[in-house]
Amino acid sequence: MTEKKQLILNLFEMACISHITHGLWPLPGNNRHRFDELEYWTELAGILEDGGFDAVFLADVIGAYDVFRDGPETALREGLQSPNIDPLLVIPAMAAVTKRLGFGATFSTTYEPPFAFARRASTLDHLTRGRFGWNIVTSYLPNAARNFGLEGEIPHDRRYELADEYLDVLYKLWEGSWDDGAVVYDRERGIATDPSKVRYIDHVGAAHRVAGPHIVHPSPQRTPVLFQATGSPAGTEFAGRHAELVFTGGRTAEDFRDNVAGMTAAAERHGRTRDDIKFIVQAGVIVGRTEEEAADKWRLYREHTSLDGILAHSSLPVDITTSPRDITVAEAIRRSGSELDRLPFLPLDRSVGEVLDGLRAGRAERYFVVGTPSVVADEIERWLDEDGVDGINLRQYHSFDTARDFAELVVPELRRRGRLPDASESDERATLRERLFGRGPRLPDNHIATRYRGGANLDVPVPPLRFPEAALV
Template sequence: MTNEPKKLILNLFEMACVSHITHGLWRLEGNNRHRFADLDYWTELAEICEDGGFDAVFLADVVGTYDVFRDGPETALREGLQNPDLDPLLLVPAMAAATRRLGFGVTFSTTYEPPFAFARRMSTLDHLTRGRVGWNIVTSYLPNAARNFGLDGEIPHDRRYELADEYLHVLYKLWEGSWDDGALVHDRERGVVTDPAKVRYIDHVGAHHRVAGPHLVHPSPQRTPVLFQATGSPAGSAFAGRHAEVLFTGGRTTEQFQAVKRSVQDAAVAQGRTEDSVRFVVQAGVITGRTQEEAEDKWRLYRAHTSLDGILAHQGLPVDLTAAPRDITVAEAVARSGKDVGRSLMVPLDRTVGEVLDGIRAGNQERFFVVGTPDVVADEIERWLDVDGIDGINLRQYHSFGTAQDFAELVVPELRRRGRLPEAGEHTGATLRERIFGHPRLPEEHVGTRYRGGAHLGADTVPVAVPVAGPVSEPVAEPVAEPVTV
């Protein structure tokens, strides 16, 4: 008797802008990126994903402009680099109305906006989608984002995660503890809409937030949306062990990815969760065609249209290497610039400027990248699942809608044949959490459930985080802002 093959969590990675993470490719013939502010773009994309067997559309977001490169926002604006950028939460109801099964992961930052209003928006989305929504927890990393919300500069990385911890507990109190199931009764005979005995204040008084409650929305299908998180750092991994259900991470090697996975699993166990309580999703580049030549032709076309300026602006390089002589080292270029870059320049200092720029232009790829026929792609994805140990992918869009259509038409049938994806129409759960985990709400072992039934509400009720025993892996790049390496 053989074990059933491990199923792939399949998401499309998107963002409501022209240039997300495939810089310059919006210029490709037939690309629809210019339609990003058209509601029909999103409903059409949702229908492609639904019909093509995707589990969810994963929507990235930023709350600032990339203005470090060349000391201003001009390059990012010329490139359409995540600016203009629409609010991803507002796209979900339209996509949900056009589909019946597809899930949605939306990005929102814990750093700058109060938790009470956000709790209401997410509960609303969970109701409107009938439980098909997840939240990608981020803390925001752009200096301009901090200035947009009244700060002089970024809050330090690890400090942002400390702030996020209290933020999450406020949300859990609202989502899990403020209302009991069955509180909304709609009793016409007695003239009662909500049973007051089943609704309560949360009276949270913490170091950073004071929230009275009660929550403004009755319990939604999932109560707490599926908790995604994007990180690869030690602080982020420890936070994920406490809170995340699905971790979006990366790694240029199998070893990098597995180090992050191990650190998160250790952190989860330290919090009383099981080792398999977190699913691991990576950003994946998949370029496929009916023949190997067709797939390679697409990759050559994409590389020819890739914008070097777009990549450098996205990386936020504080030194403009394109203005330096190609034959000097990066270290010398930094010295000539007169800038104190610290550890922010994530390129090899001992390589020449020309070598670094040529490497970027050539499009060197990380571990989770494949160009080939459906058989070649499926073989590689099976290696990612069985050897690397991933649980799913966020598929990078090189061409909209060509990337999603190619994967749906060519790769999905092959993965289904191998048992890696459910068959078309196969029931896999009504809510997003059921689809991924088989149950609609947070498991009892999760820290968010400690507030159920009104337990542990009020001031000074946020538990102290349990540190992870042993060394934590070295950080790898955040998946939406890979460092430039050659």
Template sequence: MPERKQLFLNLFEMACVSHITHGLWPLPGNNRERFADLDYWTELAQILEHGGFDGVFLADVIGAYDVFRGGPETALREGLQSPNIDPLLVIPAMAAVTKRLGFGVTFSTTYEPPFAFARRMSTLDHLTKGRVGWNVVTSYLPNAAHNFGLDGEVPHDLRYQYADEYVDVLYKLWEGSWDDDAVVADRERRIFTDPSKVRYIDHVGDRFKVAGPHIVHPSPQRTPVMFQATGSPAGIEFAGRHAEVVFTGGRTSEEFRRNADGMRDAAERHGRGRDAVKFIAMAGVIVGRTEEEAADKWRLYQQHSSLDGILAHSSLPVDLTAFPRDITVREALLRAEFPAERVPFLPLDKTVGQALDFIGGNRDDRFLVVGTAKTVADEIERWLDEDGLDGINLRQYHSFDTARDFAELVVPELRKRGRLPEEGSHPGTLRERLFGAGNSRLPDGHIGARYRGGANLDNPVAPLQLGTANVGSF
């Protein structure tokens, strides 16, 4: 009998009050307001470690949501990703109280220089013993651009061109600057590092000029696991070249498979196999000991969901809540003197009420299940076997009940079915958990591996070809 495909299980987190479940933080027993307390992160890490989770996926933004209603007031009232502390800094605390839990952390390539970030990630890879991954983003909030001295956002596809050179610099530092045996720690000869095995990278590109050498010796993975969240044509092309794990989704099985196949095609175009990329999706799982208990939880979460929070998060540039629910969206835009072409995603001939109801419930897609552990496990097996999903980022409705419920009820059922590792298993590095024992480093076919041993440092890689696409927000 063939071995059953195992689920890669992440909890989706962010170092803020309201991440993606808006309006739920005041619920009884919810710990969201403790996000700036170190004990929150160590307690959560231990719940996940002992509960069978593979990792925690940390989102981030570097600006305020200030488009909706013309300012940040709604987002601030809702606690929408502001205040928001730096996610890189909570990882060492979580790593210190765990042995197998992995960490995927978000960082943008658009505004900060690559040399300093290379040092931070190598440090985290050392401190976690190779349990860290990087979610590569290019930033999309207008306020983020304003925070770094720009008048407006860098155009979408140009951000990906910047990102391509950014990660090229990082590969040179992580993979090419130091040999594996550069650190000798020879007490008798009083030599810690063999200078002949460390080199400058001397990168000179369109945007960056970095001499090197890398200031951190080789970490267990060298390059952290490369995560990416994307759906745009430019993002898909970038993922085909760089990503090992892609955070994507779809409202139907067909849409998800189409998205995944597009990224597999892109991986092939960049000389990688179709199996070089794994796919995770955000999943909503509401589990109870009975179907009725699960349904009650789901009703509670729906009743307390904040439409204002959702609208602020979507950066809707026109406030539909200011208009009667029975007029059409087209009429509302006319009254607001707002050009319809600026909101092509809105259904112009639907009523305002219908549009708001759709936006408010727009997250209930293919990867949502409400029920007992058996119901949930059955559905997760469908995601794995029929859709081709490799893992999930579990959406938190309640901290820590969402994680505890999954750990106590669903994990034992999935283990019984061979869909999760047995308790006490220790996969080593994060990349090994994803791709198997002995695979701590980038695979040979990955573009970053071309710099191993100092090779190709003076042989520039061809720029990423993005075509003419200029859509999407990731």
């Protein structure tokens, strides 16, 4: 009998009050306001560990949402991803109270030097015993650019070019600077590290000059599991070269499959295969012991959803809430005096009222389900078998009820169906890469980073990343 495809199960988190479910933090029993307490993270980690989750996926931004209504005031009132603490710093606390839970944390390649991040990432991989993954982002908020001394954003595709060199530096440090066995801890001779097995990298590139050697010895995975969230042409090509777990999606199954096909083709251009990348989607799951209970939860969440939070998060450059509800979005733009010919994700030919009501009504895309554990499991199996999804980032509506409900109601049903391993089958010694891919803790030999193993090719320039023409339009 063919073994059933198993689900990669992550919780989507962020160290802030309001992440992606706007207006819900004041709900009774919601713990979002505790995001700056160590106990919030240790309690959450315990729920996820006991509940069979593979990892917690930590989003991040390094700027304020200040485009909507020409300032940050709306976002600040909503608690929209500000205040926001550093996600890297909560990982050791969660790791200390867990043995198998993995951690995928966001960090940007655009504004901070690679040598410093290489040290942080290796440290986290050591402290978690190989359970660390890095979500590679290039940052997208205009305010983020201004926070780091720039007048405006670096163009999208140029950020990916810079990120490609950034990762090249990291690979040299993580994979090429130290040999396995360099740390000897020879007490009799008083030698901690064999210096013949450690080397400079002497990277000289267009954006970075890094001498090395790496300041941290090889961690269990050396290079952390490489996460990426993308769907753009440039991001797709970048993922084909670098990413191991891609957070992508689409409002339909066809959108998702198109994204997977594009990234698989990009991976093959870089000597990799479909099996080298796992694809996960953001999923909304509202589960109850009865259909009525699930429906009541969803009704409560819809009633408290904040339209202002949604619009501020979208960085909408025109405030259509001030326009008459019966005119089209296109007319609202014209009356505002804006020269924009489009708005992000909003249909120009629909009325303002229809669009605003639709935004408040909530998710209607493919990867969303409301129902009993059996109904939810049926839908998740459809995502796995029909769409080819490898896993989900579970969207939180309520902390900690969303995670607890899934752990207590859905996980047992998925285990009965062979879609998640039993708790007794989980190897607490496994690294995150081993658990996700069922193979060794290090990158496979066909990944570009491995060209530096043993100190090879440190002085050989890596071929530049070539974007398809579609990415340059």
